[in-house]
Amino acid sequence: MKIGVTGGQGFIGSHLRKELLARGHEVVVFDRHPRTAIAPSEEFFLGDIRDETAVVELAAHVEGIVHLAAVLGTQETIGNPRPSADTNVRGSLNVFEAANQYGIPVAYAGVGNAFMRDLGTGSYTISKTCAEDYARMFNAYRGGAITIVRPVNAYGPGQSVAAPYGTSKVRKIAPSFACRALTGAPIEVYGDGTQISDCVYVGDVACAFVAALEHTAQHGPTERPVEVGPLESHTVNDIARLVAEQATKYTGREPVAITHLPMRPGEVPNAVVSSDTSTLKQIGLDAADFVPLDEGIRRTVDYYATSWLPGYLAA
Template structure:
């Protein structure tokens, strides 16, 4: 199949394209970022998911669509919810209308913290419900895949390490640990927010797409996450231990107040048995220990390219990669 991937230039999107290609499919990246044509091996269609005409054109040029593109951010979208609402809601509806028009199979990526009251979770979960409505009343073939915190190589860090606009757990902790800075954890890291290797996320998304293409529209959400839960503090301690094992000094953990948009005392986990419905054995997922070791090694190898230690005098990064667009992106 020729598969359109909205947000295919994003963190998860690139892994999805690689997974599609490994299974014999042809990725077609749909992204609004101009740098995509220069460094992606896939065909690229420039466009914005908020543009209904552009999304219809994408559907006219492929056999299926994986919809990843979204405005991300938990606390980042609270003070200005409009970009998340407009992009995520209207983009999601444009995706559904386009595949309904051309009778294409599709996959929609859902958020693990779907019950939380922040702009990102609210807007993403509304579209998850629209998927169920379209499947029931419009005859679409779309499977929902809910993903907890994806991590792995190539995930963009936020300032002062790199120009990313959304602070994500793994790059934030890894970059601080490798820079000799205290690791800052919201809420002290006591909350459970499970982590999943990004390659496993891509595997589940493509498997769910292939199921939809075969006419198997699931009556439940496929949830991608580890079989064993860990607190954010346990994840941070693992990363610090991995950095120490590689010759870096041990850094302390600094506790910060819980950030806005998160619900204290709740756990972001996955019902991993749902993976069986798309032919994936939960025990086959990459373990947290192995995945984090690969990720730390990648960040070490890519210092000065993908990220850099901040200048202690100016508080800015000293050689981060330039030209990385932000805003409508995919992944976690």
């Protein structure tokens, strides 16, 4: 199949493209950012999902779409919710309409914390779950073929780094913890760290999106959203300790301390962000085959130690 990937230059998008190419699919990268090719065979479409004409043009030239493009952030989208609403809702509607026009399947990136919409959370979750509702509407009344895929926190090599260690505007667990541990700074955890915030290795997320799109192309959308996460849940403190211990192999020092900060706006104390991994059976996957957390953290810390740290120290 020839697959369009919105947000294909992003963290998950880059890993997804590798998975698509490995499975013999052709890839069209749709993104606002200039091209960074993984393989010579890739095609690039510089565009924005808010531009309905550009999205229709994409749909006209592919046989399926994995829709990843979004404005991210929890507290970051509370102070200024309009960009996330515009991109995540209207942009997704553009994708669904264009796919419907050409009768092609879509795998849509939902959110692993969709339940928090009822508890008071940031515009990211609100807008992404709103688009899920539209996906269900298209499937029910417009003959749509949209499967919702809900990864929990994706992590792994290549994830962007936020201040003070990088330029990303959105702080993610794995790079934040790894960069601090590798530079000898205490790992900062929001809240008491006992909250469950499951993480899933990005390669497994990529496999899930490809499997979901292939299933949708052959059989139609899944009955339930596909929730992508690990079999075993861990607390944020567990993740911090694993990162701190792995970093010692590169620093030669004792594990850094773990400090606790107040919860950020949009986060819910004692929340349990996990997944119903039984939903993976719909697309032929089993979470038992996913990369275990300790191995995933090892690969991730190794990436930041070898690919990020030398440049940071030299700056």
